[in-house]
Amino acid sequence: MKKYYPFENPPLPYAYDALEPYIDTKTMKLHHDKHLQTYVDNLNKTLENSRFQNMSLEQLIYNADRLPDDISVPIRNNAGGVYNHWFYFEGMANSQLKLPVGNLLQAINNEFGSFEKFKDEFSKAATSVFGSGYAWLVKDNGKLKIITTPNQNSPIELGMCPILTVDVWEHAYYLKNYNLRKEYIDNWFNVVNWERAENNYNKCK
Ligand SMILES: [Fe+2]
Secondary structure, eight states, X not given: OOOSSSOXXXXXXXXXXXXXXXXXXXXXXXXXXXXXXXXXXXXXXHHTTOTTXXXXXXXXXXXXXXXXXXXXXXXXXXXXXXXHHHHHHHTBOOOSOOSOOHHHHHHHHHHHSSHHHHHHHHHHHHHHOOSSEEEEEEEETXXXXXXXXXXXXXXXXXXXXXXXXXXXXXXXTHHHHTTOHHHHHHHHTTSBOHHHHHHHHHHOO
């Protein structure tokens, strides 16, 4: 994905129906083509005629609080919306692998006791997000942590290194699971791209 203005919305790294039967085609199409597209368009609009066009997506998020008042909130929401959605989409795959691998598996076992315990804790955190937001597995000061963020806030503004995320905005599941967020999260665990998650983990300092 392009990291600088003007931002773009490239196709998903898999077909819209690749995550069936766990995440439905219609949701994926709307999520990517409409919801994410809107964040990309609004971010570009906010940066039009702005002297902050040379900042990367990550820099915009990290510095959102320090930007002038009139663009601080739209930058946080829309740059976060673009970053978080790509992190979520790239974190999924039609994969046979249902468990973390390598260094990440080891770190999860060390931190949470077992993958099942991690899954349970992550699932509870994601289910408990009030309103819209995300649950994340992050590395923070060398330690794995599960955190949640409201709206389009992102762990990178907190200086944390993201490894995995699930979008729990209703638009991510309402067409298929209606109000049953827990059912969506259970399904999502079947399409986690654990190879990608491990790559992310290995890149965190
Ligand atoms: Fe979303």
